[in-house]
Amino acid sequence: MxxxxxxxxxxxxxxxxxxxxxxxxxxxxxxxxxxxxxxxxxxxxxxxxxxxxxxxxxxxxxxxxxxxxxxxxxxxxxxxxxxxxFENMQTSTTISDRNVVADASGVLKYSNASLTGAISVRLSQTENMSRGGSGGWSHFTNDAVMTNTIPGASYNSGTDVLTIPAGTYLVTYTIDGGITSPLNGSTSVYVSSFFNDFANQSGNTRIHMNVAHNNTTQSNFGLGTTFLVTYTSTRSVNFGVGWGVGGTVPANTSMYFGKGTGISYIRIGN
Structure with a gap:
């Protein structure tokens, strides 16, 4: 061709x-x-x-x-x-993920609804401590995470520090314990003060809880506080107990903390 x-x-x-x-x-x-x-x-x-x-x-x-x-x-x-x-969808692992909703006509959109969840840390067994009259701070050693469904949240049991990502939270802190000695005589513990330092936007806020004791062989008590806080960035929160000076607090005061002692962050908003 x-x-x-x-x-x-x-x-x-x-x-x-x-x-x-x-x-x-x-x-x-x-x-x-x-x-x-x-x-x-x-x-x-x-x-x-x-x-x-x-x-x-x-x-x-x-x-x-x-x-x-x-x-x-x-x-x-x-x-x-x-x-x-949709099949084989993966679970969200980041706080920046957003919810998807359908409007009245079926059109999919991003929602402003909050990514909710909770992290809760509590004592796994009774813990004994001995504090002096000058007060102080103690970390817990028998603690464990009960639940954690907040992406980005974590707990370091070695340092007793919770890592809480940005968001609005309902915080609950409880103390379940008792004073075992001394509770008789002129050096008895009549009033004791406990506290914890909670992270705010730029620092910490100390919350005190006081309890009066009976002048007997043992005085049990239960304390708690609940408050609302908003973090604009990731914050670190200590889980422990502060022993403040209140009433007559002699040296070598013996106390214990039970399984009701714990801290919970419930995420309710962005």
């Missing part, structure tokens, strides 16, 4: 491809292959009449829609069938 013949054949094929491409710009697959809507580039029709379409003017994709799709992906179903299903 001469070069001229090859050139003419190539040119003819090129014009033919161009012609076919423009002639068959609309594609129909499946049932009723000769019928296609004038405003779609592609239609795939099932035997029951359900269609998947791609619109000409904006590229919107419709699955099962009876009319033109109104969003980039528009999925419709009939009867009680749910139109969308």
């Amino acid at each position: 001469s070069r001229i013949s090859k050139l003419l054949m190539t040119t003819a094929c090129s014009f033919s491809m161009f012609f076919v491409t423009n002639t068959y710009a609309q594609v129909k697959v499946g049932s009723n292959p000769t019928t296609i809507s004038s405003n779609t580039n592609l239609e795939v029709e099932a035997t029951n009449g359900s269609k998947t379409v791609v619109k000409k003017d904006n590229g919107n994709v419709g699955i099962g829609t009876s009319a033109a799709p109104t969003n980039k992906l528009h999925v419709a179903s009939t009867g009680t069938d749910n139109p969308v299903r």
Whole structure:
């Protein structure tokens, strides 16, 4: 074949491809292959009449829609069938993830709803301590995380420090314990003061809780405080107990703390 013949054949094929491409710009697959809507580039029709379409003017994709799709992906179903299903979705592990909700027409949107959750640390067994009259601070050694469903939150049992990410929290701190000695005579403990330092926006706020004791062989008590706090950044919070000076507090005062001693952060907002 001469070069001229090859050139003419190539040119003819090129014009033919161009012609076919423009002639068959609309594609129909499946049932009723000769019928296609004038405003779609592609239609795939099932035997029951359900269609998947791609619109000409904006590229919107419709699955099962009876009319033109109104969003980039528009999925419709009939009867009680749910139109969308996702499998193997992974659990959120970051505080920056957002919730997705559907409006009244079924359009998916991000929601301002808060990512909720809680972290709770408590004593796993009774813990004995001995403090002097000058007061002080003690960390717990028999503590354990009861629950943690807040992404980004953690607890270091070695340092007794909770790491709390930004958010609004309802905080509960409880002390369950008792004084065992001395509780008789002129050096008895009549009033004792306990405290913990809680992180605020830029530092710490100390909250005191006082308790009066009976002048007997043992004085049990239960204390608690609940408050609301908002952190704009990740904060560190100590879990322990401070022994303040209150009333007559002699040296070597013996006390214990029970399993009701703990701290909980419940996330209620951003």
